[in-house]
Amino acid sequence: MTQPYRLAQGGRIDRNQTLSFQFDGRTYQGHRGDTLASALLANGVRLVGRSFKYHRPRGIFTAGPEEPNALVELRTGARREPNSRATVVELFDGLETASQNRWPSLAFDLSAINGLFSRFLPAGFYYKTFMWPPAFWEKVYEPMIRRMAGLGHAAREPDPDAYEHTHAHCDVLVVGSGAAGLAAARAAGDTGARVMLLEQDFEIGGGLLLDPRHDGWRNETIAALAAMPEVRILPRTTAFGYYDHNVLGAIERVSDHLPVPPAHGVRQRYWVVRARQVVLATGAIERLIAFPGNDRPGVMLATAAETYVRRYGVVPGRNAVLFTNNDAAYATVYALRDAGSAVPAIIDVRATSLAADAARGAGFTVWTGAEVIGVTGTHALRGVQVRWRQDGRITSVPADLLCVSGGLNPSVNLASMTRAPLTWSADLATFVPGTPIQAERSAGAARGVYGIAKAARDGTTAGTAAAQASGHSRSAEFTLPDDDAAAISPIQAVWEVKAKGKSFVDLQNDTTADDMRLAHREGYSHVEHAKRYTTHGMATDQGKTGGLVGSAVLAQARGEPIETVGVPTFRPYVTPVAIGVLAGREVGQHYKSKRRTAMHDWHERAGAVFLETGLWLRPLYYTKTNETGWDPILREARAVRRSGGICDVSTLGKIDVQGRDAATFLDRLYINTFSTLPVGRARYGVMLREDGMVFDDGTTSRLGEHHFLMTTTTANAAAVLEHMEYHAQVTWPGLDVQFCSVSDQWAQIAVAGPNARKTLVTCVEGLDLGNEAFPFMAVADARIAGCPVRVFRVSYSGELAYEVATPAGYGERVWSALLEAGKAFDIIPYGLEAMGVMRVEKGHVAGPELTGQTTARDLGLERLMKKKGDFIGRVNATRPGLLAADRATLVGIQAVDASFERRLRGGAHIVTRRESKQSLGWVASVTRSVDLERWIGLALVRGGPERIGQRMFATSPLHNEVVEVEITSPHHVDPENRRVRT
Amino acid sequence: MSVPEPISQLSAHMQPGRFGADGNTPVLLSERRRAIAQVMGRKGQDARLRAAIHGAFGLDLPHPGSSVTRDSAMAMWIAPETWLILRDGSPSDDLTRDLTAACGDAASIVDQTWGKSIIRVSGARACAVLAKGCRIDLHPRVFGPGKSAVTPIAHIHAVLMQVDATPAFDLIVPSTLARDFVEWLRLSAAEYGYEVVA
Amino acid sequence: MHLITCPWCGTRDQAEFTYRGDATLTRPDPASANAPEAFFEFSYQRTNPMGWHSEWWHHTGGCRQWVKVVRNTLTHEIAATGAAHDVLKVPAR
Amino acid sequence: MDTTPRYSGLRIFREALRGHQGWERAWRDPAPKASYDVVIIGGGGHGLASAYYLARDHGIANVAVIEKSAIGLGNVGRNTTIVRSNYLYPENHHFYEKSLQLWEGLEQDLNFNVMMSQRGVLNLFHSDSQRDAAARRGNAMRLSGIDAELLDRHGVARYAPLVDMDNARFPVYGGLLQNRGGTARHDAVAWGFARGADRHGVDIIQHCEVTGIRREGGRVTGVETSRGFISARKIAIAVAGHSSHVAAMAGLRLPIESHKLQAFVSEGLKPMIDGVITFGAGHFYISQSDKGGLVFGGDIDRYNSYARRGSLPIVEDVMSEGIAMVPALSRVRVLRQWAGIMDMSMDGSPIIGKTPVGGLYLNGGWCYGGFKAIPGSGWCFAYTIAKDEPHPLNAALSLDRFRDGRMIDEKGAGPAPWAH
């Protein structure tokens, strides 16, 4: 028979829809509306998992996200998800699941041997052993521990599903859709406030779902909310964290209940909610009682058992015993009896209680003043041992289900994350939220107000108050559920039943009450020490069912009240969250945005290989077939040196600077002077940080008396702009200067090589490019192919060179026109690599030298420093450490071997003898020189310039290479700057 | 010789068509071309600048968070003493020339026509699409036609302006990031279905 | 998560801003006699209070202004924000 | 003096037979005495290690470690436990190498298993220039006798098979590997040093907050605490993220800002990541604890903070960087997030040494990296306190270096602490 434990009727499942699923290779049936756990129970599966440390057999303990035991691997392959709580997995047809942390099988797990030796594995045992012999740690002990540890196996492939983020704003955010949450949302929604209602479950209703009598009010309220345009209800959405400034994070499981997400759909969505006011109606979670065997399959929280019967139409046991210390849990036995189960005994620790009396009246056997001291059965429950507290009398009852209730813990984790302190309620024997700090309040069971009607009333008050605080006033009245709660007797706090055997306070991590006491004996008495020493509350359930119990055991050991001992700090995540959904769309190609120049499509068509620098995609070189390694780079560099080439330099930062004080401002930014620069000319400039280190360099042109155009390095474009804004707004607010980035507005193209002028002359209109009319460092407007351009005579390559800027909309046209014009001279497009070859040959500093650790003096740029007047960095640059004679300074290096055989390595160190370990400096940039036909580089070497002409060694122990080099001037090519000026 | 027509970096990547999920209210995406200039007031010239812009364009320079339109021209606040002026149907040179002529030394004028791309997103789900990357509140109670904001969307610096109550939004983003931005919009709109229109 | 009110743009997410520390410091006069000591203090020494702190946040994603913010480094509450040269009241504790 | 029994497998066996009733306290809980030779403020890794080495190596056992909360709940108990000595500058790598060498024998030395596990630390790089910078650092280490290895793409794929070599945005070019690097069990380090110091006679005083530092004639005389005045000849500050706050009690301003750094742990998983891997195109780094949790983090929050709470912007960055580096992380669930307050110095390197106040010593400015430094710093700090002068290994890590312009700035970020 399939689903032998399924009731013929009742519950919220859809019996018309039968779904097949697999667990450990066997196929079972369930229904739409089932969770994996309810479907497994319906099929009589009791053994579902293994615990972390002792590999003890475990069953299903709860009916919600607090589940510590029933963790499974969900789906397969790239979609495998380990540690999934069977209690919240919505069943769908074809779902594949498997048990985990067992070998070779769930029923026969070799590691269960740990349990036999458990007395030798007390809390923290590993801190006291595995120390000898020392070498065994890495080789033997640790690999063994690592294999044993962990729970499930993660997928090893990229995730095929998509995720996304959504930002939301609302007046009132309600978390939880039980009686309290629904009423709060209704009360707030009625005022016209913008309301969001989040519910982690796939059905709205919380505790209302357990009793069909509440369906009327529930349906009516949901319908009312649905009719309000400013109310948004999100089921399957868990608020995972409460952050500063009333911002909450939540995860919506959009498609987890489907085999795969629909086309164009996402698997999950991460919501960032900025709420004016928050109502936390998160309900309460039942807690366990520590007694020997409280972890065995068949032991289950009382509300969970009730939930399986009432909501899922499943009997979790045919012979059920209840063990309780409170009245609320009695609801379970009525549910079980309705479901046809026998209830041989109710064990109530209290001497008397109203619920006990009522139950006796209803024909139940109630043993008051009694407690459970043990169970029989390993893979399934067979019986329960009971002891009377007064006389120590012992008896046993056969049972296949033991329902346990130690009382309710309000779900205060979100409230506590707001920094609001928790307060102890002696009446309820639990912590409740204290005075709020952020704009929030708790309602209903979340603050210890139990009972549907009471919770709904409390939610109404909270929702009204929240709406009011957000500027909306209550308008209408609505009905609340009937008050059906009978009078109840108080709970009697019982945390642990002391008896022989393992009484667990943390089921997943196998922490026992004895472990807590051991921690205390050894001085780990602070609740945070005890947690870390015993790992109590550190498992995937974060101690939701046993956390407070552990604190209580510790408090007893310390002889102090629980409120003094406290509970460990609550932190996100309320329930664990997939990393992928928090990343959202920013994965793969979209990990970072891509910035493309105006000529990007052209480069792509021309076969450019791109380099990711910051956000930019820049052509590294253009490949021809049959080229490998350095071939294309050297081909391009040679072509430029021989005739000419053009290069996309649009990524340089460009800042338009205007205003009456523009020149003064630039004088203070740069170490050199710009106020003396004539209109129509450009000048190279260097700027420092205030600490005296070089910040950036580039050329700045004067376009008018009060108008300059700055260029920055690609890497520093944003930082320089921010730096300028700081000084213009904060340091010198009196200066009349305006500036903004024009990096995107202008496409810029370098035209370099002996034939650069000839190329330009062919295509430039309206500008005399003769050497006298348009000398080195001149700037002027012109036209190319009818497009407006600005021509700069600047050179990075060391060749006769120009840069042509044009509004980006003309970029590709001008680029093509230049290539066309240069056809006669065989000019070619070249990329970043060839540019790098030439800049190293020329000795221009770039990123590898501008590390933020070098001074202008280190880089041989101190001659630019003006003698008079303020500039940023001037004062700090005179500190002794920045002027020390032993600082490494810029030099060139050339391989003595005049071939490309023995390569120089960037990052090699300079030493005087081949085998020396005494570093004198390092190699910053290297290249194969097309001019010198050997490896050359730029290096920073102590006492650099004095060493020019000396033979030294560039050593790279990482490569096991030593290359003999000569120290030279950094200007390997054309040191007199003739080429750029002719 | 006349100046050739500039080429948008986006046009090749915004071919018209219907994409994503089926649905009867697709999101509409299109590129818009307008001349754009940035106007930055010089120190102590606020009154002169306002008068100049009013005189030449009939626009009263707007307050933070808003924009004003008059005929084919529009002014939008983007920073203290700083506005974008947008104009339909005129080459960018003309706009900067007109502005310079009008403002004299009351302002620094910078052409941004090709530094920016304008993308229009409209349709009933436009806000839902934008909320996937935009951190500010676009709810009608807070935002609305004529409102504008400078805010990053999907990590890209954007100027966002509500055009009408459809709702339709114009998003002004750096041209070098426009293609990336459109890719993000496409992914975000696919769930509802979207149409790229000319 | 911080929500910071830009004096011009209104309340915005911290993701729109770039931080730059202590806003009580003023760049010294490089011509003054004790300039080296003053620049050392300006560049390196920080009060780094546990509690209220005046600090710079650049509205990078918005209006690109340096906004002065009085924020509590322990609770992350923000007491006031203003323009660069506004004098903001710092709460006593 | 040390008569307490040692920890061993045999002892566990014996105690098990007695129901584990025989275990002694790991450290005593003494009331503060009126006076000590040395008072160490801060019961984190550094304070406890300093006390241990003072007593063990310098015969100074009349020492109190004063902790405002319980020991080990500051940064030492909330860090991502990476231990390495792969620094560029000799001032740093010699110091951290000393520390690494002490780590290598720490279990036996302390008779406490701190689970130092040398499974390697791999720094990925994604461009030629990053490779050159990594090579410069690796070569500097090798010349100083420290192990380092430059891996090419194949090497990376072998060492860390789940890394996406062809990351769609920033492909991996290779990595710098320090095989001797690894991780240790954070809490155990605090507890082990506490137990070690205690056994040498040091008083560990918990729940005692230092509220003032008394001085007379330019010298310290003792500390005001929540449990009264305690006189001391020498006072050593080792309060990590709170350095400025405590130094201010002695009238000092420091080149330090307090910033928060977050960390994350996933649900427990079967082995997936072996050593420590850091992403070069972001700030992400990850390792897997012996318990099975993936421990990872990223950049600091970049604003002054004394709040040990997480925040969402960093969450978003860290998670997307993580998936960029290891795509298989996508369906792994993150379990918990927290933060610690770090004293970010103006050059990103630590400060261990004397202060302008006589008898007052400072240990701080640890930035993200002070866990690995714990034994080395304790050792050097103890030397500095005992001899009233720095050991050559920490001489350059002085407070004066900023005024003199001798910063040890590995990142070249300058005096922008949030950028180190």
Ligand SMILES: Cc1cc2nc3c(=O)[nH]c(=O)nc-3n(C[C@H](O)[C@H](O)[C@H](O)COP(=O)(O)OP(=O)(O)OC[C@H]3O[C@@H](n4cnc5c(N)ncnc54)[C@H](O)[C@@H]3O)c2cc1C
């Ligand atoms: C998330 C995170 C990740 C990190 N990852 C690494 C890593 O991978 N590798 C690495 O090497 N480093 C890492 N670090 C840094 C490292 O944790 C710290 O640098 C180091 O722990 C600091 O030294 P400590 O252990 O002495 O500090 P702490 O443990 O913080 O000790 C300082 C103690 O001083 C106490 N104290 C403060 N004020 C007072 C007072 N007035 N009176 C008495 N007591 C006081 C505090 O309560 C605290 O216990 C990380 C830090 C964080 C936050």
Ligand SMILES: NC(=O)c1ccc[n+]([C@@H]2O[C@H](COP(=O)([O-])OP(=O)(O)OC[C@H]3O[C@@H](n4cnc5c(N)ncnc54)[C@H](O)[C@@H]3O)[C@@H](O)[C@H]2O)c1
């Ligand atoms: N066994 C039972 O009969 C039972 C169980 C639960 C509640 N109730 C009744 O309901 C009364 C209280 O109603 P209530 O509304 O206060 O609580 P509730 O338990 O009915 O509702 C709380 C809701 O909050 C949801 N929730 C919790 N944390 C969440 C998060 N982080 N994100 C999203 N959703 C989250 C839960 O899934 C649940 O649906 C109880 O006092 C009790 O009478 C009864």
Ligand SMILES: Cc1cc2nc3c(=O)[nH]c(=O)nc-3n(C[C@H](O)[C@H](O)[C@H](O)COP(=O)(O)O)c2cc1C
């Ligand atoms: C290396 C490391 C591993 C951790 N592993 C776990 C874990 O498995 N489970 C858990 O709940 N917390 C884990 N934590 C986090 C701690 O529970 C705690 O959050 C952290 O130490 C900071 O303390 P706080 O949250 O009490 O402020 C780990 C922390 C560190 C530093």
Ligand SMILES: [Zn+2]
């Ligand atoms: Zn702003």
